Amino acid sequence: MSLFGSINTAISGLSAQSSAFGNISDNVANSQTVGYKRVDTSFIDYLTTSTPSQNQPGSVVAQPDYINNIQGAITQTDNPLGLAITGQGFFAVSETAGQVNGLPTFNAQQFYTRAGDFTMDKNGYLVNSAGQYLNGWSVNPQTGVADQNALSPIQISQTADNPVATSNVTLSANLPATPASGTATASSPISSQITVYDALGTSHVVNLNWVQNSANDWTVSIDAPDDTGGGTLGSAEVQFGAASANSVPAGTIGNITSATGSVTTSGYSAGQAATLQFSADFGSGTQPITLNLGTYGQTAGVTQYADTAYSLRGLTQNGVPPGAFSGVSMQTNGDVVVNYNNGQSRVIGQVPVVTFNNANALQRQNGQAFTSTTESGTPLAEAAGSNGAGTLVTGSVENSNVDIATEFSQLIVSQQAYSANAKVVTTADQLLQTTINMKN
Structure with a gap:
C-alpha cells in the first residue's frame, strides 16, 4: 500500500507544483500590467493515516495566495x-x-x-x-x-462656463497727499479704470475720477461710458483722517458721505468695510456694484499718504467672462x-x-x-x-507588485520540486516492477 500511496502522493505533488508554475507564469506575464496584484502559492498537507506508530503517505494541494494589499511601485x-x-x-x-x-x-x-x-x-x-x-x-x-x-x-x-456679472470690486491704492501741480482738479482729475462684466459676459470700463477738495478730503466721480443712461453714475465724498471728524489714524478713510446719482453709502462704522454702491445699465438691466475701498481706520484699501502721484496697489472684481472647456485635472x-x-x-x-x-x-x-x-x-x-x-x-x-527576481527564484524551486516528485513516481514504479518480478 505504501508504494501505491507514494505514487499518489508524488502525483499530487506534481499537480501542486503545476499549479505553482501556473501562478508564477501568470505573475511573470503580468509583471508590466498596471495595477496587477501577484498570486503566490501556499501548499497544504492532507493526511490519510498518521499515528504514533504508523504514517501513510497523504497528499499535497496547492492553494492560491492572493497578495492584493502589497503596493506596487x-x-x-x-x-x-x-x-x-x-x-x-x-x-x-x-x-x-x-x-x-x-x-x-x-x-x-x-x-x-x-x-x-x-x-x-x-x-x-x-x-x-x-x-x-x-x-x-x-x-x-x-x-x-x-x-x-x-x-x-x-x-x-x-x-461652456457661464459668465458672471460683476457685483463686487475691491480697490487698493494710495491717493497722493500733495498731488503734482495741475492734477487732482475738476478739470484734470486723477483717474483709474475698472473693468467689469455685465450679465452676458461683455467687459466694460468704469472710470473713477478723484478730485482733491482740501488736504484730506476727496470727491470720487464714477463714470461708465457704456452705460445706457449717458455714462455719469454719480459721486461721493471720501474723507481721510481728521477731515472726517471720526477717530481714525491720519491717512486712513474716516467717512464716505455726500453721495449723488446712483451712488449710495452706508457711512462710517468703526472697523467695518468702507464701501459705496453704484448701479449701471449696460443693456442687460440695472446692475448694482459694490466698490470696496478698504476698512475704516485701517491701511488696507485706499489711503492718503505722502506722495505726488496716484499709486495703484491692487484691483480685483468678481465678474467672469464666458469660458470654453480647456481641460480636466x-x-x-x-x-x-x-x-x-x-x-x-x-x-x-x-x-x-x-x-x-x-x-x-x-x-x-x-x-x-x-x-x-x-x-x-x-x-x-x-x-x-x-x-x-x-x-x-x-x-x-x-505598477504590478510582481518582483521578477523573486518569481525566478520560486520558478527554480518549483522546477526542482516537480522533478523530485517525478523521480518519486519513477522510483516507486521501479520498486513495484521489482516486486512483481519476484515471482519469476
Whole structure:
C-alpha cells in the first residue's frame, strides 16, 4: 500500500507544483500590467493515516495566495488624469453592460481596481486601459459638497462656463497727499479704470475720477461710458483722517458721505468695510456694484499718504467672462476639476478610496479588477487619506507588485520540486516492477 500511496502522493505533488508554475507564469506575464496584484502559492498537507506508530503517505494541494494589499511601485506618467494610490484601498469602477443611444449602460455589479491609467473617452467618461469606468461622488455645484451616499461613473461635461456679472470690486491704492501741480482738479482729475462684466459676459470700463477738495478730503466721480443712461453714475465724498471728524489714524478713510446719482453709502462704522454702491445699465438691466475701498481706520484699501502721484496697489472684481472647456485635472484630495479658458475652474466630482478589512480575500476579475466577497468584508468608500484609506498621487500609475527576481527564484524551486516528485513516481514504479518480478 505504501508504494501505491507514494505514487499518489508524488502525483499530487506534481499537480501542486503545476499549479505553482501556473501562478508564477501568470505573475511573470503580468509583471508590466498596471495595477496587477501577484498570486503566490501556499501548499497544504492532507493526511490519510498518521499515528504514533504508523504514517501513510497523504497528499499535497496547492492553494492560491492572493497578495492584493502589497503596493506596487508608483511611476510618474505624462497623463494628467493618471491616478495611483499610496497605501491601502482601491478605485471603484464600473463595467459596461451595453449601449443605449450611443451611451454606455453599466453593470450593477461594483468592481474595484488599482489600475489608475485613466483617460477621457469620447463621451467624457474617465476610463482605464481595461475599459473600466472610474466611479466617484457627485459634487453639488452650489455648495461644493460631495454626496458621499452614492457612487456613479464620472462624466466630464465640456459645456461652456457661464459668465458672471460683476457685483463686487475691491480697490487698493494710495491717493497722493500733495498731488503734482495741475492734477487732482475738476478739470484734470486723477483717474483709474475698472473693468467689469455685465450679465452676458461683455467687459466694460468704469472710470473713477478723484478730485482733491482740501488736504484730506476727496470727491470720487464714477463714470461708465457704456452705460445706457449717458455714462455719469454719480459721486461721493471720501474723507481721510481728521477731515472726517471720526477717530481714525491720519491717512486712513474716516467717512464716505455726500453721495449723488446712483451712488449710495452706508457711512462710517468703526472697523467695518468702507464701501459705496453704484448701479449701471449696460443693456442687460440695472446692475448694482459694490466698490470696496478698504476698512475704516485701517491701511488696507485706499489711503492718503505722502506722495505726488496716484499709486495703484491692487484691483480685483468678481465678474467672469464666458469660458470654453480647456481641460480636466485631478487633485490629490480626489477632486475632479474642470478648467475653462477664462481662468475659472469647477469641481464636478470627487474620487474616493475604497478599503476592505481583508483585501486579500477579494475575488479576482478580468482587467486587474476585483469584486467583494463575504471574506473580504464590506467595502468602505472614504475620502483619500482619511480613516485608513490611502492617499492619491496624480499624474502617476501603480505598477504590478510582481518582483521578477523573486518569481525566478520560486520558478527554480518549483522546477526542482516537480522533478523530485517525478523521480518519486519513477522510483516507486521501479520498486513495484521489482516486486512483481519476484515471482519469476
